[in-house]
Amino acid sequence: MTTVIASPTQxxxxxxxxxxxxxxxxxxxxxxxxxxxxxxxxxxxxxxxGKMTTLLGPSGCGKTTLLKIIAGLLDATEGVVRVNGKxxxxxxxxxxxxFQDFALLPWATVLTNVxxxxxxxxxxxxxxxxxxxxxxxxVGLAGFEDNYPHELSGGMRQRVGLARALAVSADVLLxxxxxxxxxxxxxxxxxxxxxxxxxxxxxxVIFVTHSIEEAVYVSDQIVLLSPxxxxxxxxxxxxIERDGKTPDEIRRxxxxxxxxxxxxxxxxxxxDEERMV
Amino acid sequence: MFIxxxxxxxxxxxxxxxxxxxxxxxxxxxxxxxxxxAFGDIPGADMLGFxxxxxxxxxxxxxxxxxxxxxxxxxxxxxxxxxADIGVGTPYALIQKVKAPIRxxxxxxxxxxxxxxxxxxxxxxxxxxxxxxxxxARGSGTEAIMNLMAMKNNIKYSAMSYVPGSAVRAGAMLxxxxxxxIVDAERRTLLMRxxxxxxxxxxxxxxxxxxxxxxxxxxxxxxxxxAINILLEELVLTWxxxxxxxxxxxxxxxxxNLLPDMPASDAEGIDPYYAEAVxxxxxxxxxxxxxxxxxxxxxxxxxxxxxxxTSKLTxxxxxxxxxxxKALDKLGRM
Amino acid sequence: xSRTLVDSVYIPPETSSFDTMIIWRxxxxxxxxxxxxxxxxxxxxxxxxxxxxxxxxxxxMIMDGRLAHAYFETLKPLLVGVGISAGFGVLIGTSMGLYxxxxxxxxxxxxxxQAAPMAALIPLVxxxxxxxxxxxxxxxxILAAPIIVLxxxxxxxxxxxxxxxMCASFQGSRVQQIIRVIIPDASPMIFAGLxxxxxxxxxxxxxxxxxxxxxxxxxxxxxxRSVAEYADMYAAIFSIILFAAVTxxxxxxxxxxxxxPERKKKKGS
Numbered sequence: 001m002t003t004v005i006a007s008p009t010q011x012x013x014x015x016x017x018x019x020x021x022x023x024x025x026x027x028x029x030x031x032x033x034x035x036x037x038x039x040x041x042x043x044x045x046x047x048x049x050g051k052m053t054t055l056l057g058p059s060g061c062g063k064t065t066l067l068k069i070i071a072g073l074l075d076a077t078e079g080v081v082r083v084n085g086k087x088x089x090x091x092x093x094x095x096x097x098x099f100q101d102f103a104l105l106p107w108a109t110v111l112t113n114v115x116x117x118x119x120x121x122x123x124x125x126x127x128x129x130x131x132x133x134x135x136x137x138x139v140g141l142a143g144f145e146d147n148y149p150h151e152l153s154g155g156m157r158q159r160v161g162l163a164r165a166l167a168v169s170a171d172v173l174l175x176x177x178x179x180x181x182x183x184x185x186x187x188x189x190x191x192x193x194x195x196x197x198x199x200x201x202x203x204x205v206i207f208v209t210h211s212i213e214e215a216v217y218v219s220d221q222i223v224l225l226s227p228x229x230x231x232x233x234x235x236x237x238x239x240i241e242r243d244g245k246t247p248d249e250i251r252r253x254x255x256x257x258x259x260x261x262x263x264x265x266x267x268x269x270x271x272d273e274e275r276m277v
Numbered sequence: 278m279f280i281x282x283x284x285x286x287x288x289x290x291x292x293x294x295x296x297x298x299x300x301x302x303x304x305x306x307x308x309x310x311x312x313x314x315a316f317g318d319i320p321g322a323d324m325l326g327f328x329x330x331x332x333x334x335x336x337x338x339x340x341x342x343x344x345x346x347x348x349x350x351x352x353x354x355x356x357x358x359x360x361a362d363i364g365v366g367t368p369y370a371l372i373q374k375v376k377a378p379i380r381x382x383x384x385x386x387x388x389x390x391x392x393x394x395x396x397x398x399x400x401x402x403x404x405x406x407x408x409x410x411x412x413x414a415r416g417s418g419t420e421a422i423m424n425l426m427a428m429k430n431n432i433k434y435s436a437m438s439y440v441p442g443s444a445v446r447a448g449a450m451l452x453x454x455x456x457x458x459i460v461d462a463e464r465r466t467l468l469m470r471x472x473x474x475x476x477x478x479x480x481x482x483x484x485x486x487x488x489x490x491x492x493x494x495x496x497x498x499x500x501x502x503x504a505i506n507i508l509l510e511e512l513v514l515t516w517x518x519x520x521x522x523x524x525x526x527x528x529x530x531x532x533x534n535l536l537p538d539m540p541a542s543d544a545e546g547i548d549p550y551y552a553e554a555v556x557x558x559x560x561x562x563x564x565x566x567x568x569x570x571x572x573x574x575x576x577x578x579x580x581x582x583x584x585x586x587t588s589k590l591t592x593x594x595x596x597x598x599x600x601x602x603k604a605l606d607k608l609g610r611m
Numbered sequence: 612x613s614r615t616l617v618d619s620v621y622i623p624p625e626t627s628s629f630d631t632m633i634i635w636r637x638x639x640x641x642x643x644x645x646x647x648x649x650x651x652x653x654x655x656x657x658x659x660x661x662x663x664x665x666x667x668x669x670x671x672m673i674m675d676g677r678l679a680h681a682y683f684e685t686l687k688p689l690l691v692g693v694g695i696s697a698g699f700g701v702l703i704g705t706s707m708g709l710y711x712x713x714x715x716x717x718x719x720x721x722x723x724x725q726a727a728p729m730a731a732l733i734p735l736v737x738x739x740x741x742x743x744x745x746x747x748x749x750x751x752x753i754l755a756a757p758i759i760v761l762x763x764x765x766x767x768x769x770x771x772x773x774x775x776x777m778c779a780s781f782q783g784s785r786v787q788q789i790i791r792v793i794i795p796d797a798s799p800m801i802f803a804g805l806x807x808x809x810x811x812x813x814x815x816x817x818x819x820x821x822x823x824x825x826x827x828x829x830x831x832x833x834x835x836r837s838v839a840e841y842a843d844m845y846a847a848i849f850s851i852i853l854f855a856a857v858t859x860x861x862x863x864x865x866x867x868x869x870x871x872p873e874r875k876k877k878k879g880s
Contacts, residue, residue: 091782107871121782
């Protein structure tokens with residue numbers, strides 16, 4: 001069931017592209033860091049609306065850099081980012097970021113942290129708090145509104161980060177290895193919740209991870225990046241039948257296992273090449 | 278008791294070198310041991326008299342070493358703890374209050390301070406009623422003199438502020454920051470000269486009290502009787518010489534090469550300083566003695582240095598006059 | 612989503628028996644005062660009073676108003692000097708952290724000031740500011756300001772990059788970024804600088820009172836030393852040490868109460 005496309009320009013991601021239009025497009029993105037390190041070279045990608053796309057690759061492939069360029073937190077050396085067809089050059093209200101290290105204000109309560117994005121947008125306090133409370137409940141933190149980040153576990157902190165991103169009602173969620181600082185059980189639970197939440201909220205998600213299983217489990221499409229300088233190697237669309245299956249059953253699905261295996265083969269080549277060098 | 282601001286640190290180091298030279302110079306007196314003298318001030322012209330006497334004692338076999346400490350308190354602590362043998366100052370409080378085992382034995386100089394005012398603001402003592410006053414430090418001789426005069430003239434200062442150093446107070450007078458204070462003889466002359474008639478001295482009755490005295494640990498005095506006797510004889514002779522001819526100091530300075538790094542401008546001040554000192558009779562021909570001590574009791578009681586009933590105080594509590602009397606018996610009294 | 616999904620809840624470590632801490636702290640205090648009493652009784656020096664004599668002198672000084680009067684004098688230059696150092700220090704330090712030009716302008720000055728033995732310059736202050744309040748304020752400022760400036764500067768420079776990016780990602784303006792993220796994030800280090808600065812200010816004011824003109828606590832110290840009333844002298848020294856320690860402790864409390872609510876809660880729980 002796995003569809004493998006040699007290049008994303010070959011518009012045949014049947015499942016993904018049937019109905020979707022592309023909400024985020026990047027073209028010709030190159031990023032050269034001061035000092036000459038080329039992190040990305042000539043990246044062209046399209047992110048379909050309402051779907052979850054994972055950027056996957058070995059460390060140093062520039063996946064986080066690409067995500068931050070899309071977020072407007074980093075400037076690209078060359079190339080453009082378009083959101084809803086419009087070129088953007090900085091952060092915007094249609095995109096919200098979820099940070100790997102959570103980036104919560106340690107001196108602020110869960111309620112204030114979740115409302116931070118709204119506060120920056122000038123939303124009045126009452127509206128802000130009402131909205132924050134509703135998202136705190138949605139991510140399962142009801143009752144923790146007045147707690148401080150240091151009183152929460154890693155997984156709970158990332159829920160705060162997620163609620164903050166959801167609260168600003170952005171169309172696109174940019175998630176930078178959101179579960180990397182969380183233990184494996186929590187991570188799996190979290191993946192479930194994320195899928196459920198996204199189904200409700202109808203968001204487009206661009207998700208960076210280095211876990212193949214995670215990528216295959218949550219994604220509608222997986223973009224495999226090659227090591228430095230990062231380029232697009234392949235776009236993989238995992239075809240997994242989820243309907244009526246438990247998470248464990250899904251993970252035992254041949255489609256799931258084949259896709260994981262397939263991606264692993266590709267990444268292994270990079271590792272071998274690296275070892276040769 | 279006053280600070281010489283003009284003296285350079287170079288001078289201090291040279292004087293320390295002198296101390297070393299003194300201690301190594303006297304070979305024939307090795308059996309007499311050595312005396313370590315601690316001044317509570319940086320070296321200056323006013324110490325030359327003592328240095329000359331020390332050089333003369335040295336030639337008679339007394340081994341001497343001089344150190345210059347930051348303050349009189351430090352010097353007295355050094356004597357009490359045995360790190361130095363002979364101190365310079367008037368440690369009445371130290372003896373009375375903590376029963377320090379030290380005794381004074383020679384009066385180097387008497388208090389000589391001069392109340393001075395800016396005539397544009399004040400003419401006499403009465404004008405100082407309700408005005409601010411500036412003296413050296415709380416409990417100092419300068420404060421005691423000014424308070425004594427306030428009492429005698431039935432006036433009250435609005436505030437007493439402490440500005441350590443005659444030189445500093447004289448500077449403040451010249452800059453017009455303050456209009457009334459009390460300074461030493463050297464600064465009195467300076468102010469009268471630089472003030473171009475702006476300043477005037479206020480009348481002061483004769484105040485008979487020690488400014489600087491030599492003192493030592495009682496045990497040290499017993500053990501070093503001979504050396505102390507020689508030093509005292511030379512001190513009395515030098516003091517008498519200075520009183521006869523104040524110019525002797527700069528001559529002897531050249532002869533013994535004392536404070537060789539003193540700036541020429543300061544060296545020029547030596548003669549006038551000693552001439553003035555002699556004129557104001559601050560050097561006693563007989564080393565002070567009993568009559569000086571009774572004056573001290575009265576004055577230092579008023580200053581608050583000595584506490585309690587002064588009539589019950591005895592000379593023996595504070596002074597050991599035996600060595601001085603022995604020297605005077607030999608040299609004769611004047 | 613049910614609460615059962617919420618993973619391990621943070622449990623603050625038990626304040627491992629509060630009583631034990633009190634016992635050890637009491638022992639520490641008793642040890643110091645006991646050693647003092649013994650040293651005074653030997654005595655190690657005739658100028659070193661016992662703890663008991665010192666406390667008696669302190670009590671007398673409190674009762675007859677000498678101490679209150681001295682603090683009234685000492686606090687004037689201290690408060691003005693620390694006020695100036697804290698206000699301008701934090702402002703300058705923060706600006707140095709935020710703006711390159713201010714950083715380049717200020718960095719050499721304050722680094723030299725912090726490295727140099729400023730206490731040695733206090734007597735020179737009199738050449739410029741005379742012998743009054745201004746000179747003492749200046750002494751406090753030259754000792755207190757550099758450390759406050761440099762701490763604020765370093766605090767702002769080292770503000771959490773991730774939080775700043777987070778703020779930017781939600782389109783926070785530069786002003787919002789500074790007020791809502793950088794300054795609160797830098798505040799622990801800024802406050803550490805303020806505490807050190809206030810401690811340095813105490814050194815400055817006491818040095819000024821000892822070296823420029825004796826007033827307040829400096830006067831109590833020099834006067835009682837000059838008249839050999841050592842118990843009173845040590846009482847004055849003891850009081851200023853205690854006062855400085857209490858002030859700095861209160862500053863820490865104020866910081867937690869007003870800037871670090873999460874630490875207040877942590878301590879309270």
